[in-house]
Amino acid sequence: xxxxxxxxxxxxxxxxxxxxxxxxxxxxxxxxxxxxxxxxxxxxxxxxxxxxxxxxxxxxxxxxxxxxxxxxxxxxxxxxxxxxxxxxxxxxxxxxxxxxxxxxxxxxxxxxxxxxxxxxxxxxxxxxxxxxxxxxxxxxxxxxxxxxxxxxxxxxxxxxxxxxxxxxxxxxxxxxxxxxxxxxxxxxxxxxxxxxxxxxxxxxxxxxxxxxxxxxxxxxxxxxxxxxxxxxxxxxxxxxxxxxxxxxxxxxxxxxxxxxxxxxxxxxxxxxxxxxxxxxxxxxxxxxxxxxxxxxxxxxxxxxxxxxxxxxxxxxxxxxxxxxxxxxxxxxxxxxxxxxxxxxxxxxxxxxxxxxxxxxxxxxxxxxxxxxxxxxxxxxxxxxxxxxxxxxxxxxxxxxxxxxxxxxxxxxxxxxxxxxxxxxxxxxxxxxxxxxxxxxxxxxxxxxxxxxxxxxxxxxxxxx
Amino acid sequence: xxxxxxxxxxxxxxxxxxxxxxxxxxxxxxxxxxxxxxxxxxxxxxxxxxxxxxxxxxxxxxxxxxxxxxxxxxxxxxxxxxxxxxxxxxxxxxxxxxxxxxxxxxxxxxxxxxxxxxxxxxxxxxxxxxxxxxxxxxxxxxxxxxxxxxxxxxxxxxxxxxxxxxxxxxxxxxxxxxxxxxxxxxxxxxxxxxxxxxxxxxxxxxxxxxxxxxxxxxxxxxxxxxxxxxxxxxxxxxxxxxxxxxxxxxxxxxxxxxxxxxxxxxxxxxxxxxxxxxxxxxxxxxxxxxxxxxxxxxxxxxxxxxxxxxxxxxxxxxxxxxxxxxxxxxxxxxxxxxxxxxxxxxxxxxxxxxxxxxxxxxxxxxxxxxxxxxxxxxxxxxxxxxxxxxxxxxxxxxxxxxxxxxxxxxxxxxxxxxxxxxxxx
Numbered sequence: 020x021x022x023x024x025x026x027x028x029x030x031x032x033x034x035x036x037x038x039x040x041x042x043x044x045x046x047x048x049x050x051x052x053x054x055x056x057x058x059x060x061x062x063x064x065x066x067x068x069x070x071x072x073x074x075x076x077x078x079x080x081x082x083x084x085x086x087x088x089x090x091x092x093x094x095x096x097x098x099x100x101x102x103x104x105x106x107x108x109x110x111x112x113x114x115x116x117x118x119x120x121x122x123x124x125x126x127x128x129x130x131x132x133x134x135x136x137x138x139x140x141x142x143x144x145x146x147x148x149x150x151x152x153x154x155x156x157x158x159x160x161x162x163x164x165x166x167x168x169x170x171x172x173x174x175x176x177x178x179x180x181x182x183x184x185x186x187x188x189x190x191x192x193x194x195x196x197x198x199x200x201x202x203x204x205x206x207x208x209x210x211x212x213x214x215x216x217x218x219x220x221x222x223x224x225x226x227x228x229x230x231x232x233x234x235x236x237x238x239x240x241x242x243x244x245x246x247x248x249x250x251x252x253x254x255x256x257x258x259x260x261x262x263x264x265x266x267x268x269x270x271x272x273x274x275x276x277x278x279x280x281x282x283x284x285x286x287x288x289x290x291x292x293x294x295x296x297x298x299x300x301x302x303x304x305x306x307x308x309x310x311x312x313x314x315x316x317x318x319x320x321x322x323x324x325x326x327x328x329x330x331x332x333x334x335x336x337x338x339x340x341x342x343x344x345x346x347x348x349x350x351x352x353x354x355x356x357x358x359x360x361x362x363x364x365x366x367x368x369x370x371x372x373x374x375x376x377x378x379x380x381x382x383x384x385x386x387x388x389x390x391x392x393x394x395x396x397x398x399x400x401x402x403x404x405x406x407x408x409x410x411x412x413x414x415x416x417x418x419x420x421x422x423x424x425x426x427x428x429x430x431x432x433x434x435x436x437x438x439x440x441x442x443x444x445x446x447x448x449x450x451x452x453x454x455x456x457x458x459x460x461x462x463x464x465x466x467x468x469x470x471x472x473x474x475x476x477x478x479x480x481x482x483x
Numbered sequence: 484x485x486x487x488x489x490x491x492x493x494x495x496x497x498x499x500x501x502x503x504x505x506x507x508x509x510x511x512x513x514x515x516x517x518x519x520x521x522x523x524x525x526x527x528x529x530x531x532x533x534x535x536x537x538x539x540x541x542x543x544x545x546x547x548x549x550x551x552x553x554x555x556x557x558x559x560x561x562x563x564x565x566x567x568x569x570x571x572x573x574x575x576x577x578x579x580x581x582x583x584x585x586x587x588x589x590x591x592x593x594x595x596x597x598x599x600x601x602x603x604x605x606x607x608x609x610x611x612x613x614x615x616x617x618x619x620x621x622x623x624x625x626x627x628x629x630x631x632x633x634x635x636x637x638x639x640x641x642x643x644x645x646x647x648x649x650x651x652x653x654x655x656x657x658x659x660x661x662x663x664x665x666x667x668x669x670x671x672x673x674x675x676x677x678x679x680x681x682x683x684x685x686x687x688x689x690x691x692x693x694x695x696x697x698x699x700x701x702x703x704x705x706x707x708x709x710x711x712x713x714x715x716x717x718x719x720x721x722x723x724x725x726x727x728x729x730x731x732x733x734x735x736x737x738x739x740x741x742x743x744x745x746x747x748x749x750x751x752x753x754x755x756x757x758x759x760x761x762x763x764x765x766x767x768x769x770x771x772x773x774x775x776x777x778x779x780x781x782x783x784x785x786x787x788x789x790x791x792x793x794x795x796x797x798x799x800x801x802x803x804x805x806x807x808x809x810x811x812x813x814x815x816x817x818x819x820x821x822x823x824x825x826x827x828x829x830x831x832x833x834x835x836x837x838x839x840x841x842x843x844x845x846x847x848x849x850x851x852x853x854x855x856x857x858x859x860x861x862x863x864x865x866x867x868x869x870x871x872x873x874x875x876x877x878x879x880x881x882x883x884x885x886x887x888x889x890x891x892x893x894x895x896x897x898x899x900x901x902x903x904x905x906x907x908x
Contacts, residue, residue: 024600024701026551028560029589035515035685060513061843102774105764110829112836131840158777165733165780165802172628172732275729275905277626278618310558319555322614325622345622377563384565384584391514391582392847 037387039413042400043233049249050221053240056228056400058393064135064229065397066142068126069405072217075121075191075336076255083197084213087159087205089119092126092214094155097148101155104141113138117145121192122335123405124217129394132230136239143243146218151210164199171468174280174345174446177271181466182284185269185442186339188261219250224404228397260286260337263440268460272449272476273468279351279447280343283358287340287435290333290406296419297427298331298435303378304428305329305365305436306342310377313342313361321357323350335406340435348448352455355443359459365432369425383417450476490842492870495856496688502704503676506695507856507866509683511849517684518849519591520580521599522857524679525672527650528574528791529711533659536616536652539572540660541668543612545579546570550601554608557594564590572650575789576861582850585685589694595680596698599673604665613657620651628730632798632902636739639724639898640794643715674705681857681866684849713791717741719898729905733780736807737798738814739898742891745788746863752879752887753795754786756821758837759830761785761797767817768797776813778805790862795892807901815893822893825885835877842873 043055074085093115094101108115113130115138126146130138170176180195187193225244227236263285288294306313306329317327327344342362346354390396403412445452449465453476457463465475496508527538548554561568566583581591624630634649641647680699682691719741743749761768761784772779784797801810826834845851856866 024551024597024698025593028551029593031564031584032586032589032690034584034586037515061847063843063847102765102770105770106829106833109763109765110833110836112833112838112840131836131843158774161777161802162773162780168732169628169780169800172730174626277621308558308562310555310562315555318615319611322611323618325615325619345618345626347618347621377559380565381562382565384587385567386565387514387584388516388565388567388582391516391849392844394847 037390039390040396042410045237047220047241047245049245049247051244051247052224052404053237054224054226054400054404055231055233055236056226056396057231057233058228058396059230061393062132062230063393064130064132064227064231065393066126066128066139067226067397067401068142068146068223069226069401070124070218070223071122071405072124072222073120073122074194075257076217077191081205081209081213082194082201084205084209085124085217086119086197087202088210088213088217089117089124091151091155091159091210092117092145092149094159095150095152096144097150098144101152104145107141108138111137115141115145125401135229135231135236139239139243147244147247149214151207151214153207156205156207156210160202160205163202167196167199167202170196174273174276174278177273177446177468178280178282178343178444180470181269181271181444182282182339182341182442185267185444186260186284186286187337189258190260190337191257192334192337216250216253219252220244220247221249222252226397226401226404228393228400257336263442265462266439266441266443266460267462268443268445268456268464270449270452270456270463270465271444271446271468272465272473273446274448276348276447278345279348279354279445279452280345281351281354281358282444283342283441284339284444285435285437285441287331287338288333289337290335291408292333294431294435295333297423297431299382300375300378300420300423301365301428301431302329302331302340303382304370304374305361305432308381312365313344313358316357316361317344317346317354321350321353323347323354323357348451351445351447351452355456355459359438362436362438366429366436370428372425375423375425375428379420379423382420386417490839490873493846493852493856495867495869497860497866498692500675500696500700502700502702503674504699504702505679505860507679507681507860508688508691509852509856510686510688511683511852512685514849515585515685516582516849517585517588517591517682517686518580518582518853519588519595520578520681520850520853520857521595522679522681522861523577523673524677524861525577525708526573526575527648527652528645528713529672529708530648530652532644532648533656534652534664535648535656536650537656537660537664537668538577539650539652540613540616540657541665542570542572542577542579543616544604544609544665545598545602547608547612548603549598550603551597552594557598560590560594566591574646574650578854578857580850580853588682588686588691592694592698596702599675599678599699600702602669602673604662604669606662609660609662609665613660616657617654620654624651626730628732629728629735629902630730631728632726632735632737632900633796635724635726636737636796636898636900637794639721639900640719640739640741641715641792642718642720643713645711645713646715646789646792647720670705671708675699675702676704676707679857679860681853681860683853683856713789715792717896719896721898722895723899723901725901725903727905728902731902731904733800733803734807734904735798735800735902736811737796737900737902738811739794739796739900740892740896742786742793742795744791744793746875748879748883749887749891750786750788750793751876752884753891755834755876755879756826756884756888756892757784757786757795758834759821759826760817762837765833768814771813771817772799772810776810778802778810811899818888818892821885822889825881828881831881838873838876
């Protein structure tokens with residue numbers, strides 16, 4: 020006998036509790052904060068040594084220096100050449116890398132727990148005793164200059180570059196990438212000075228997640244880093260973010276483009292802002308995923324694009340709200356129309372309860388999925404610690420999401436989505452885009468892919 | 484496997500429904516999450532020569548509604564239950580998968596069953612998804628520098644149409660696809676006896692059997708599709724082509740070799756040789772070209788594993804004004820060195836450690852476990868290979884790597900694609 024197939028979705032089974040692991044915190048005498056989280060699911064360990072110093076801390080005239088320091092830490096130390104480091108790390112099947120973002124510099128290492136001591140020693144070696152060999156600096160300069168040229172062939176990079184300039188103005192968040200001349204003038208002396216100023220234990224957090232003996236690993240960290248003297252903390256002052264008073268249109272002419280890359284942006288909040296949770300929920304309704312409004316409209320109803328999304332960039336000192344889609348050139352204007360329709364709608368009308376609950380259910384349900392891998396769990400913990408979020412942040416994350424109501428969503432939509440002040444950036448074929456997009460803003464600028472102003476196509480003819 | 488490291492085997496169970504649906508389970512309660520993957524034995528290899536891109540277009544249609552799920556309802560049901568989902572198409576198979584809080588397993592099974600038994604197709608939805616797929620093609624291939632080079636080199640490596648043509652397909656063929664084509668493809672390939680259902684994560688096995696039976700048990704089976712012939716001679720179809728890329732900022736090149744199918748000792752040996760050549764900063768070619776010779780901006784290589792003839796690629800974007808043929812000579816020099824002298828013992832040790840590390844990392848997520856066991860079930864008829872795969876790789880000797888590299892890589896039987904920026908040909 021066969022049962023009829025149920026025509027409505029089945030009810031869930033009883034829920035299973037997900038417990039966020041406990042963070043064990045301690046501090047070395049030199050001020051380095053150490054956090055250990057036990058994760059014994061698999062024989063793996065992840066290390067993150069994070070410094071609250073990032074690209075925005077590049078001193079005037081030394082743009083790109085913090086990223087150069089980060090990359091070059093693994094290119095030679097007092098005891099190892101670049102080649103020897105690569106051989107040592109990969110011989111263990113492990114990874115060791117250093118990266119600087121806007122706000123932080125992070126030494127990341129991960130390995131089978133079998134080799135946890137070996138990789139920890141190498142992490143200490145590159146952090147404390149880099150030598151910045153001239154030959155490696157020279158190679159870094161030349162390779163980076165070529166990478167910068169390569170980036171300019173990619174439409175997503177060009178759109179992001181202009182949006183950051185327009186939203187962040189004179190603040191260093193506006194620089195998504197140094198210029199070739201910035202890179203060419205970096206010297207070994209610069210790198211050594213920045214290394215000494217930026218990588219200091221009293222401005223750092225060492226995070227260990229994995230299958231390790233807690234006491235043993237803390238002891239090892241103390242042996243490797245305990246003698247490292249602290250330095251002085253510098254909190255520089257930065258330019259204020261510009262105040263935008265009108266909508267602008269910036270077109271980057273990329274001849275031969277098969278699509279228009281559209282990016283709409285305005286300034287929003289930093290990562291510690293009290294409106295963070297309502298904004299995350301609002302963004303989920305509006306555009307964070309494949310069941311959000313802009314995707315349903317621009318892709319599923321209209322077929323203009325493969326994907327349309329909105330996102331929040333929340334950094335330590337500020338942030339922005341963005342809406343993006345890559346659309347076929349002929350529907351650039353129509354796509355702008357639909358974007359602004361959705362931006363106005365979420366500001367003007369209250370989100371229905373059902374839609375709000377769907378968004379909240381997604382955010383709370385997906386939380387354990389994000390913590391499923393050690394990498395994912397580590398990233399959640401790193402963010403909590405680096406942004407100095409409350410100790411119970413991960414534990415209360417889901418209840419903070421659940422607390423958001425319809426009025427909160429409308430309030431933050433009206434506060435942080437500002438269609439009349441938005442920067443519209445479109446990368447593509449300017450002569451096709453200008454006629455479709457010009458009605459969406461008073462001010463229009465057209466740039467080449469290097470960022471230089473060029474004539475607005477069609478303008479000369481119109482003047483006749 | 485090696486004596487220094489004992490990996491706990493994954494718990495794998497399998498059973499088959501009366502309609503032929505193969506079900507594979509991996510229970511793991513470490514996180515209250517469950518992943519479901521459905522693998523259909525159909526990919527671009529099964530496409531007609533006037534319908535390239537069809538298997539992938541069809542994948543999009545699987546999200547457009549079925550008897551009890553409205554258009555785009557699949558996304559919404561999963562997301563509002565706190566899950567993530569997607570689908571992908573390759574030459575070999577089409578897969579659909581979702582990860583959810585463990586208590587939402589019934590929803591995932593109901594959704595997968597509903598579209599397996601009752602896909603709804605309308606002209607309007609087809610037209611809409613055709614446009615979305617065309618934008619996907621523009622986004623990923625046509626509007627990216629170097630975006631088309633892998634499709635181009637596959638046409639040079641393979642002679643058999645089933646192997647050679649691209650998964651994204653051509654705009655003309657996408658335009659030609661009809662609602663009738665979709666219905667027919669669904670009937671032939673989307674039957675329970677042409678699929679594997681894989682579930683990994685936290686669940687009660689008895690409950691799973693009951694749910695699977697309830698939702699999938701009544702879906703009728705179909706005559707199995709004709710097996711596709713993917714065999715071809717070892718000679719590549721075309722050894723040289725120059726191609727003008729209007730978006731590329733620099734010249735580049737890509738070399739491709741045709742190699743034996745996945746999980747043969749030869750494939751495994753070449754996979755390991757590939758790691759020695761191009762994987763990581765300590766690899767031979769990185770040290771030779773990016774470091775030593777300083778002639779290359781970007782170096783990359785990978786293997787494309789298939790059930791039939793497979794391939795391995797090495798490509799580079801050299802610095803401006805570098806002599807591309809000299810760089811290729813250096814690549815062939817390293818290949819010849821392995822072919823004549825075999826790998827270094829230290830290189831073997833490194834690759835073994837990397838393989839263990841890769842295997843452990845892949846096991847962290849229920850989704851990657853579900854996908855792995857589904858693949859072994861579909862391609863090899865045995866999901867438990869997930870527990871012996873590493874032994875197969877460790878069984879490859881340095882001597883085997885040496886002779887296999889000599890036979891398959893150190894040869895003129897390879898395809899070279901030269902990419903020239905527009906106006907510089």
